Amino acid sequence: MTTRKPLIAGNWKMNLNHLEAIALVQKLAFTLNDKDLARVDVAVLPPFTDIRSVQTLVDGDKLQFLYGAQDVSRHPKGAYTGEVSAAMLARLGCSFVVVGHSERRQYHNEDDALVNAKVKAVFGADMAPILCVGEGLEVRKAGAHVEHCLKQLDAGLAGVPAEQAARAVIAYEPVWAIGTGEVATPEDAQEVCGAIRARLAELYTDEVAAKSRILYGGSVKGDNIAGIMAQADVDGALVGGASIDPAEFVKICRY
Numbered sequence: 001m002t003t004r005k006p007l008i009a010g011n012w013k014m015n016l017n018h019l020e021a022i023a024l025v026q027k028l029a030f031t032l033n034d035k036d037l038a039r040v041d042v043a044v045l046p047p048f049t050d051i052r053s054v055q056t057l058v059d060g061d062k063l064q065f066l067y068g069a070q071d072v073s074r075h076p077k078g079a080y081t082g083e084v085s086a087a088m089l090a091r092l093g094c095s096f097v098v099v100g101h102s103e104r105r106q107y108h109n110e111d112d113a114l115v116n117a118k119v120k121a122v123f124g125a126d127m128a129p130i131l132c133v134g135e136g137l138e139v140r141k142a143g144a145h146v147e148h149c150l151k152q153l154d155a156g157l158a159g160v161p162a163e164q165a166a167r168a169v170i171a172y173e174p175v176w177a178i179g180t181g182e183v184a185t186p187e188d189a190q191e192v193c194g195a196i197r198a199r200l201a202e203l204y205t206d207e208v209a210a211k212s213r214i215l216y217g218g219s220v221k222g223d224n225i226a227g228i229m230a231q232a233d234v235d236g237a238l239v240g241g242a243s244i245d246p247a248e249f250v251k252i253c254r255y
């Protein structure tokens with residue numbers, strides 16, 4: 001049986017100023033010890049402008065943290081004003097890039113084709129995408145949530161070969177649970193995460209499915225993480241609001 005090391009990733013979104021960002025990483029570094037980091041992978045996902053500083057802290061103090069970005073350009077280079085390429089992020093030591101977050105799908109009109117192109121750009125630069133899927137409230141009420149998420153998964157991974165897919169991190173983030181305080185039940189999280197793993201086995205192989213880490217995201221806090229992590233197919237969490245509060249994030253990492 002493949003054992004998957006849990007991953008707790010903090011998506012800071014567009015929060016914190018530069019000094020607060022540095023202070024947060026320093027607090028996490030001070031609090032999380034080798035035992036914690038042997039048990040779980042901990043990653044922070046700052047805005048682009050803070051990644052270089054996070055890299056300096058991680059390299060300078062030989063911290064065991066991972067880090068990544070919240071978005072990436074689909075283009076490799078060239079005249080794309082305002083864009084940041086996957087190669088640029090890889091050179092900054094990023095391990096992960098969030099792709100297809102519902103906030104980008106919703107506010108920046110990112111469709112499945114763009115999400116797929118970004119997933120490929122991230123793999124092409126030897127990083128791992130954190131591919132987000134998740135349904136809105138209407139879809140859930142209609143009982144079509146599993147189907148909806150699998151469709152987003154299929155589209156996000158279209159044309160991605162098995163050797164890359166095994167590195168993918170998939171995050172199930174129901175839109176109705178993001179920033180609302182309304183966390184999914186552990187059973188809800190397991191239903192969709194289990195379906196995602198079964199689909200990875202169909203799309204690729206049992207081995208790919210067994211290796212891929214599947215996260216839950218949406219109102220994860222220190223007092224609800226344990227039940228979610230107890231589920232067979234939940235390998236970690238993508239944490240928003242609680243990830244910029246060091247005490248709360250540490251509590252989550254120590255679920």
Ligand SMILES: O=C(CO)COP(=O)(O)O
Pocket residue numbers: 011101173177178179180181217218219220238239240241242
């Ligand atoms: O969107 C999320 C992480 O990507 C979840 O955000 P919250 O934890 O604030 O609900």
